[in-house]
Structures are given as structure tokens and as C-alpha cells.
Amino acid sequence: MREITAADMKDMARGAAVLGTGGGGDPYVGRLLAQQALDRHGPVRLVDVDEVPDDALVVPTAFMGAPTVMLEKLPAGDEMTRALRALEKLLGRTVTHTVSIEAGGLNSMIPFVAAAELGLPLIDADGMGRAFPELQMLLPTLGGIPATPMAVADERGNDLILRTVDNGWAERLARSATVEMGCSAAVSLYALTGAQVKEFMVRGTMTLCERLGTAIREASRNHTDPVAAATDVLAGRRIFTGKLVDVRRGTAGGFVRGDAVLEGLAEDAGHTLEFAFQNENLVARRDGEILASVPDLICVLDSDTGEPVTTEALRYGLRVSVVAAPCDPRWRTPEGLALAGPGVFGYDHPYVPV
Amino acid sequence: MLKLGIDVGGTNTDAVLIRDSTEGAVLGVTKAPTTADVTGGIVAALRDLRETTGFEPGDIAAVMIGTTHFINALVEGGSLAQTAAIRFGLPATRALPPLVDWPQRLRTAIGGHSFLCHGGHEYDGTEIGPFDEFEFRTVLDKAVQAGATSFAVSSVFSPVNAEFENRAAEIIAEQLPGAPVSLSHEIGRMGLLGRENATIVNAALRDLADHVTTGLTRTVAEAGIGAPVFLSQNDGTLMDIDYARRYPVATFASGPTNSMRGAAFLSRTPSCAVVDVGGTTTDVGILRNGFPREASTDVSVAGVQTNFRMPDVLSIGIGGGSHVAQGADGITVGPESVGYRLTERALVFGGGQLTATDIAVAAGRADIGSAGVIGNSTRVAHLDPSLVEGALARIGARMAETVDRMRISAEPVPVVAVGGGSILVPDDLPGASEVIRPEHFAVANAIGAAIAQAGGEVDRVFSVSPQQREAVLDEARQEAVDRAVAAGARPGTVEIVDIEEVPLAYLPGNATRVRAKAVGELSLGGDRDA
Numbered sequence: 033m034r035e036i037t038a039a040d041m042k043d044m045a046r047g048a049a050v051l052g053t054g055g056g057g058d059p060y061v062g063r064l065l066a067q068q069a070l071d072r073h074g075p076v077r078l079v080d081v082d083e084v085p086d087d088a089l090v091v092p093t094a095f096m097g098a099p100t101v102m103l104e105k106l107p108a109g110d111e112m113t114r115a116l117r118a119l120e121k122l123l124g125r126t127v128t129h130t131v132s133i134e135a136g137g138l139n140s141m142i143p144f145v146a147a148a149e150l151g152l153p154l155i156d157a158d159g160m161g162r163a164f165p166e167l168q169m170l171l172p173t174l175g176g177i178p179a180t181p182m183a184v185a186d187e188r189g190n191d192l193i194l195r196t197v198d199n200g201w202a203e204r205l206a207r208s209a210t211v212e213m214g215c216s217a218a219v220s221l222y223a224l225t226g227a228q229v230k231e232f233m234v235r236g237t238m239t240l241c242e243r244l245g246t247a248i249r250e251a252s253r254n255h256t257d258p259v260a261a262a263t264d265v266l267a268g269r270r271i272f273t274g275k276l277v278d279v280r281r282g283t284a285g286g287f288v289r290g291d292a293v294l295e296g297l298a299e300d301a302g303h304t305l306e307f308a309f310q311n312e313n314l315v316a317r318r319d320g321e322i323l324a325s326v327p328d329l330i331c332v333l334d335s336d337t338g339e340p341v342t343t344e345a346l347r348y349g350l351r352v353s354v355v356a357a358p359c360d361p362r363w364r365t366p367e368g369l370a371l372a373g374p375g376v377f378g379y380d381h382p383y384v385p386v
Numbered sequence: 387m388l389k390l391g392i393d394v395g396g397t398n399t400d401a402v403l404i405r406d407s408t409e410g411a412v413l414g415v416t417k418a419p420t421t422a423d424v425t426g427g428i429v430a431a432l433r434d435l436r437e438t439t440g441f442e443p444g445d446i447a448a449v450m451i452g453t454t455h456f457i458n459a460l461v462e463g464g465s466l467a468q469t470a471a472i473r474f475g476l477p478a479t480r481a482l483p484p485l486v487d488w489p490q491r492l493r494t495a496i497g498g499h500s501f502l503c504h505g506g507h508e509y510d511g512t513e514i515g516p517f518d519e520f521e522f523r524t525v526l527d528k529a530v531q532a533g534a535t536s537f538a539v540s541s542v543f544s545p546v547n548a549e550f551e552n553r554a555a556e557i558i559a560e561q562l563p564g565a566p567v568s569l570s571h572e573i574g575r576m577g578l579l580g581r582e583n584a585t586i587v588n589a590a591l592r593d594l595a596d597h598v599t600t601g602l603t604r605t606v607a608e609a610g611i612g613a614p615v616f617l618s619q620n621d622g623t624l625m626d627i628d629y630a631r632r633y634p635v636a637t638f639a640s641g642p643t644n645s646m647r648g649a650a651f652l653s654r655t656p657s658c659a660v661v662d663v664g665g666t667t668t669d670v671g672i673l674r675n676g677f678p679r680e681a682s683t684d685v686s687v688a689g690v691q692t693n694f695r696m697p698d699v700l701s702i703g704i705g706g707g708s709h710v711a712q713g714a715d716g717i718t719v720g721p722e723s724v725g726y727r728l729t730e731r732a733l734v735f736g737g738g739q740l741t742a743t744d745i746a747v748a749a750g751r752a753d754i755g756s757a758g759v760i761g762n763s764t765r766v767a768h769l770d771p772s773l774v775e776g777a778l779a780r781i782g783a784r785m786a787e788t789v790d791r792m793r794i795s796a797e798p799v800p801v802v803a804v805g806g807g808s809i810l811v812p813d814d815l816p817g818a819s820e821v822i823r824p825e826h827f828a829v830a831n832a833i834g835a836a837i838a839q840a841g842g843e844v845d846r847v848f849s850v851s852p853q854q855r856e857a858v859l860d861e862a863r864q865e866a867v868d869r870a871v872a873a874g875a876r877p878g879t880v881e882i883v884d885i886e887e888v889p890l891a892y893l894p895g896n897a898t899r900v901r902a903k904a905v906g907e908l909s910l911g912g913d914r915d916a
């Protein structure tokens with residue numbers, strides 16, 4: 033167990049944006065929310081998965097909706113605790129811990145708010161080890177854990193309880209409720225026992241975010257290569273360094289789809305890398321050959337500063353490096369690929385592990 | 387038609403006289419030290435320019451001024467008004483009230499008055515809640531009692547619907563006639579905190595803006611010039627003096643923008659890379675159709691996160707004063723530099739430090755005979771030719787690499803070399819179609835101000851169904867054109883220079899953020915009727 037204070041959140045948010053692989057929402061607002069909550073209520077206890085008793089009742093919280101909306105219509109602040117309390121009341125048992133469902137992007141920060149306000153310990157883990165666009169895309173889904181009962185809460189005070197036949201329906205119904213609530217709402221779902229956390233969650237991802245963020249900041253300050261530092265922490269591989277020469281975007285079914293083209297610099301001069309994204313980066317092809325694809329992580333970092341670049345910030349002329357890193361091995365099983373592999377995102381090519 | 391361009395920097399005030407922007411003749415340039423009251427330097431510069439060029443004050447058609455005065459005031463935290471930051475958004479946004487991420491020092495400097503009211507809009511333009519007039523009037527009373535004299539009003543999704551901000555402005559005008567009001571939808575774009583912060587900064591600068599704009603108008607009038615006075619904005623377009631009085635924050639990025647635009651104009655290459663070599667660093671920026679490419683990331687100004695669009699500039703640690711050394715790993719240039727002490731420390735000036743300028747002189751790049759300012763070449767005659775050649779190659783390679791990283795296609799680009807250290811830029815820079823060294827580059831800022839046009843910009847979320855896409859883009863284009871005309875552009879000369887559409891992620895309903903920018907020739911004097 034260790035205590036996390038407001039001062040730790042900047043590095044953690046930077047690392048979370050790297051794991052966001054271009055999506056997951058800019059953690060800026062999430063970080064401010066967490067910093068405010070930590071300043072007001074004191075530090076949060078971050079506990080290792082092994083410290084959690086098997087019979088613990090662990091209830092995650094997250095934000096659902098459009099990150100761009102959340103940068104404009106900021107949260108009231110009590111949505112996550114209201115969602116968590118609503119679910120707790122329904123379950124009829126006292127929640128002992130909270131945890132993140134998504135380490136990538138904004139949702140790495142949200143559980144810190146609930147943990148600080150409710151005085152709950154936060155478990156150093158998450159349900160994806162990255163970011164995914166839909167709420168059924170969680171490792172616990174593979175383990176047969178239902179996402180519901182689930183609570184959705186908005187800033188007005190509306191609470192909604194969902195019970196669905198499967199996790200895909202939870203996504204569908206919660207998504208449309210979120211739209212009615214103004215495209216941003218807090219959710220509390222996937223109530224787990226301590227034993228289930230040990231079995232189905234990705235361990236150590238909150239500290240991974242922190243280590244990533246710290247490594248990038250320190251490398252940048254010491255004038256060493258921040259992209260190399262991030263690559264080391266991710267145990268990944270730098271697959272390309274180049275300049276963004278084209279970005280094409282369009283919407284399909286509420287999700288932004290697009291492609292970006294990089295022209296190589298330095299040792300990659302003369303080559304091109306294309307990557308496709310649907311909120312998150314999905315597939316990277318070098319001179320037409322697939323080098324990495326979802327569910328592995330494709331992280332786009334600013335070549336100079338190592339700062340993660342989101343798909344919404346992709347612009348002509350940016351100098352970026354692309355780092356591919358292995359996903360949690362459970363995503364690589366046939367069941368994992370059926371839930372979040374290339375086919376789910378409309379690609380007919382087989383998965384190529386990095 | 388004659389135009390005066392004036393750049394009021396922290397150290398120097400530069401002034402230029404040009405004849406009509408399209409023709410582009412520079413008739414005179416001058417420099418004077420900037421004074422604390424801003425206007426003293428202008429008086430001196432105008433007097434000098436008049437002596438050297440003999441211009442008649444009555445022949446001046448417009449005076450364009452670029453200044454870093456307002457951004458400097460924010461950085462120093464001085465001359466700031468007691469400001470009330472009032473936001474419509476409750477019950478949303480409560481977690482992060484106005485001023486939330488501000489440095490304590492600045493928050494204190496403006497009084498720290500932060501208020502929240504109910505209302506604002508959803509992304510689709512429906513109300514979060516109704517406007518509560520009683521609540522707002524109560525907040526206003528509290529703000530006044532707390533000592534606030536300037537008012538910054540923000541509202542959730544005001545770029546989609548500005549009704550709450552406009553109603554608040556009406557009530558403030560009625561209750562506190564003449565009190566300065568800054569509205570967020572007129573200042574920033576999507577992203578509440580960044581837009582709100584820019585609005586608060588603007589409000590805090592309103593007193594100073596009153597003072598400075600009055601001083602500028604008076605100074606120009608006292609010089610016998612009856613022409614209208616304009617200030618340069620961040621994006622390289624102009625605002626009239628009344629607009630500047632209300633929106634001082636719009637001058638924040640005008641310095642680097644004017645410098646690059648001035649350099650491009652002087653070299654007559656509207657699309658180019660500008661390489662500005664100073665004493666310690668080299669800054670590289672890219673212009674497309676005469677406007678700098680903008681940085682994609684949000685910028686922090688004096689510790690305040692804002693969403694201004696700043697020019698995209700890449701800096702490397704090589705300048706005229708950079709230390710040059712022969713080490714075990716070969717020749718190094720920079721990042722250590724003698725900086726402004728070049729004329730004491732460099733070998734050519736009798737100092738003991740080998741600098742990049744010494745290398746340039748030893749290679750015969752600087753013609754000392756004519757300029758007489760680059761010191762004594764005999765002091766570097768002893769340098770090993772292989773060191774000189776190696777150092778120059780190293781400098782050229784770094785500059786070429788930087789230009790290459792900035793340019794937007796594989797096509798070679800024209801490179802415009804400016805700045806006191808521009809002799810370091812080789813004529814045969816790899817990746818450059820040509821290297822242009824314009825005259826008068828030392829006053830590129832003032833030239834950039836003098837040639838500026840009037841512009842208008844739209845940045846909004848539109849609901850775009852596939853069949854209506856063209857109609858929506860046309861609507862955005864038309865709005866940008868109308869704004870440019872309202873800002874003083876002559877109808878018929880206005881063109882769209884940039885249009886961008888970004889669909890919003892995770893959001894059904896095809897909500898798309900559209901940004902369009904239009905610019906046109908300034909409408910001056912009689913030609914308004916033409």
C-alpha cells in the first residue's frame with residue numbers, strides 16, 4: 033500500500049494518455065478532478081492486488097460519453113460517488129474497494145475521485161490494460177463477469193439502474209442513456225469480489241501509468257530520448273519515426289474513424305507508415321505490411337517531448353514516433369480476439385502480435 | 387497609399403513606412419528604445435522616420451501596431467484589474483470552478499473572485515437549465531462588494547449558443563453602466579477551461595488596455611497622423627483600436643506571427659520556411675499562404691492553460707553566440723552560448739570564446755569590411771580550416787534537419803533566413819529550393835504588422851448529417867467571411883484561407899466541429915464605397 037497525493041497525478045495522467053493509444057479521452061480534466069478531490073480529502077491509498085481480501089466487494093467507476101463534451105460541460109463532481117452509492121445500495125453490501133476499468137486515458141483518473149471522496153482504497157489494476165471504446169471490452173467479460181447491475185448518474189441528479197442480458201446490451205443501453213444525459217455521465221458497473229479482481233483484472237497498471245509518465249518527464253528534462261524511455265517502460269518496440277503528412281477522418285455509428293499517414297524521418301526516411309484509428313489507434317502498416325494491430329497497443333508520441341498525441345490532435349506536420357507494445361496475453365486468446373480483435377473493428381486481416 | 391507599421395517590443399520599438407502592401411516597397415525603417423509608458427518609443431521612432439523619409443502625416447492611410455505589452459503585463463502580474471470570473475454551468479461544472487488551475491500568484495493578483503450560476507447549454511444547443519436572473523444579480527452584487535471592477539463571463543457550450551453570456555452582459559450593462567465585460571464566446575473556442583481562462587485574462591487586462599490604447603491613439607494623433615490605428619492579432623490579422631480596447635488578449639501571439647509574416651513578405655514568398663537565427667537559438671516556422679502554421683497543442687501563458695492558437699515554432703540550440711568546441715566525439719556547436727555578450731566574448735571581438743560567429747567570419751561568410759560590426763577577422767585567421775569547415779557543416783546539417791522536420795511535404799521549400807545570426811544559414815541548405823536573405827529583416831515584426839489584413843474566424847460544433855455537409859460548410863464559410871468584413875475587410879477581397887472539420891469522438895448524431903478562417907484587404911478611407 034502507498035499513498036497517492038495530488039502531486040503524483042500529473043505523471044500518472046501523462047502515462048494514462050500513453051496507454052490511451054490515441055483515445056480514451058484527454059486525461060486533463062480527469063487529472064484536475066482527481067487533484068481537487070485529493071487536495072480536499074487527502075491522499076488515496078493505492079493497494080496492490082495481492083493485498084485485497086478475496087471476499088472484498090470491489091466496485092469500479094468510470095465516465096462514459098464524448099471526451100470532447102467533457103472538456104466543455106465539466107462534471108459536477110459527485111456523479112461518480114452517486115453512481116457507486118446507487119450500485120452499492122442495490123447490492124445491499126458495503127463496498128470495500130474501488131478500481132479503474134480502463135487505465136488508458138481519462139478513466140484512469142476517475143476512480144481517484146471516488147476513492148478520495150468515499151475514503152476507499154483504490155486497487156492498482158484495471159480491466160483492459162489500455163483503452164477500448166466500448167464497455168463490454170473488458171477482461172472480466174471474458175471471465176463471464178456481468179457488467180450489470182450497473183448505475184448511470186448525471187450531473188442533474190438522475191440515477192439509472194440497468195440490468196441487461198449481456199455486456200453488449202449494457203453498452204448499447206448505457207450509451208443511449210448517456211446521449212440523453214448530454215453525452216457525459218458517470219457509470220458504476222462490474223461489481224467484483226477480491227478473488228475475481230485477482231483473476232480477471234490487469235495488475236499494476238496504475239503504477240505503470242505513473243512510471244511511464246515519470247520516465248517521459250525525466251528523459252525530457254535530462255535531454256535524453258523520451259520516446260526510448262517510454263518504449264522501455266512499455267516493454268514495446270519503436271516501429272516508426274516520421275512526420276504526419278495526411279489525416280483523413282469521418283464518423284461511422286458515433287465513432288470517429290480515420291487514417292493517418294507518416295512519412296519517415298532519420299532511419300525510416302523513404303518509408304511510410306499508415307495507421308488507422310477508431311478513437312483509439314487500431315492498425316499500423318509500414319509500406320503496406322502490418323506491423324501491429326489491436327488489441328496490442330499502438331502509441332503515438334511526440335518525437336521531441338515524448339508526450340502522447342491523441343487521435344483528435346493529429347495534424348499535418350506533427351513529428352511523431354510510433355511505439356507498439358504487447359497487450360495483456362488474455363487479449364491474444366481466441367476469446368479475447370473475438371471480443372476486441374481486429375475483426376471486431378471491421379478488419380479482415382488476422383491478428384499479428386507485436 | 388502609405389502605411390506605418392510599428393512593433394513595440396520589450397526592448398526596442400521598431401517603425402517602418404511602406405507603400406501599399408501589394409507593391410511592397412519599404413520606404414524607411416527605424417529603431418528606438420521602448421519606454422515604460424509604451425508611447426515614448428513610438429514618439430521617438432516616428433520622429434526619426436519622418437526625418438529620414440520626409441513623409442507627410444496626412445499621406446498615411448493606416449497605422450498598424452504590434453505589441454507584446456499585454457502578454458508581458460500578464461507574465462509580470464502587474465497592472466491587472468480586480469476581475470470577477472462568472473460561469474453559467476450549474477449543476478454541471480461545479481467540480482472545477484473558474485480559476486481552478488491558476489498559479490496562486492496570478493489568482494491573487496486579480497482578486498480570486500470565482501462564481502458559478504445555473505444554466506449554459508448542452509452540445510446540441512438545448513439548455514442545461516433556465517437563466518436564473520435573480521441568482522445572477524445576486525452573484526453580481528457579491529462580486530462588486532468583493533471589489534471586482536472587470537467581469538469575465540463564460541457559459542457551457544457558448545460557442546454553440548451564446549444566449550446566457552449575452553443576457554449576462556445586458557444585465558451588467560444595466561446595473562453597472564460602463565463596466566468592462568468580456569464574454570467567452572467572443573474570445574476562445576471549444577474547451578471550457580481554456581476559453582474561460584483566456585476570457586479572465588482578457589478581463590484582467592481591460593484597464594491596462596484602456597490606458598494603452600488611449601495612449602497609442604493620442605500619440606499617433608499628436609504626430610499629426612489622422613489615419614485609423616489598428617493592432618495586430620495572434621493570427622496575423624488586424625483589429626481596430628476599439629476592438630483592441632475590448633480584446634487585449636488577442637495580441638498575445640502577435641510577436642512571432644508578425645515576425646514570420648514580415649520575413650515572408652520581405653522575401654516575396656508567401657509559402658516558405660522562416661529560419662530565424664538569434665544569439666542562442668534558431669527558431670523555424672512554416673508559412674502557408676502568408677500565415678504561420680499553428681501549433682496543435684494547448685499553450686500555457688504565464689502558467690495559465692489557454693486554448694489560443696499559437697504559431698508552430700521549433701527551436702534548436704544554435705545561434706550566433708553558440709560555443710564551438712572540438713571534442714573527443716567531434717565538433718560540437720551549442721547549446722551553450724555567450725548570448726547577448728557576443729560583442730565581449732567572441733574571438734572576433736577580442737574575447738576568449740570560440741563562437742559560431744567566429745566560424746562564419748573565418749569562413750569569409752561575414753563581410754566585415756562593409757558592415758564593420760562583426761569584429762576583426764584577423765583574430766580568427768589562426769583557426770584550423772578543418773575545424774571551420776566541420777563546424778559549418780554541423781550547423782548546416784542541424785538547420786537542414788530542423789527545416790525538414792517542419793516542412794509539410796517532400797517538396798523542397800524556399801527558406802527565408804533572418805535574424806542577427808542568419809549568416810550561419812548556408813546558401814546550399816539541403817531541402818531548401820533556395821535560401822533568401824531579405825533586406826530589412828531586423829524590422830520584420832514591424833513589417834508584419836504593416837502588411838496585416840482583416841480577418842474573421844468561426845469555430846463551432848455543427849450537427850452535420852451526410853446530405854447537409856456542403857450546406858453546413860458553406861454556412862461556416864459565409865460566417866467567417868461576414869466576420870472578416872465586420873472586422874474591416876473590403877467585401878470582394880475576402881477569401882477563405884483555412885477550413886477544417888473534426889467529427890467529435892464517441893458522440894452519435896454527427897456532431898462536427900468546423901473551423902473556418904477568412905481574410906481580406908483592409909478597407910481604408912474612400913475605398914469603402916468602391
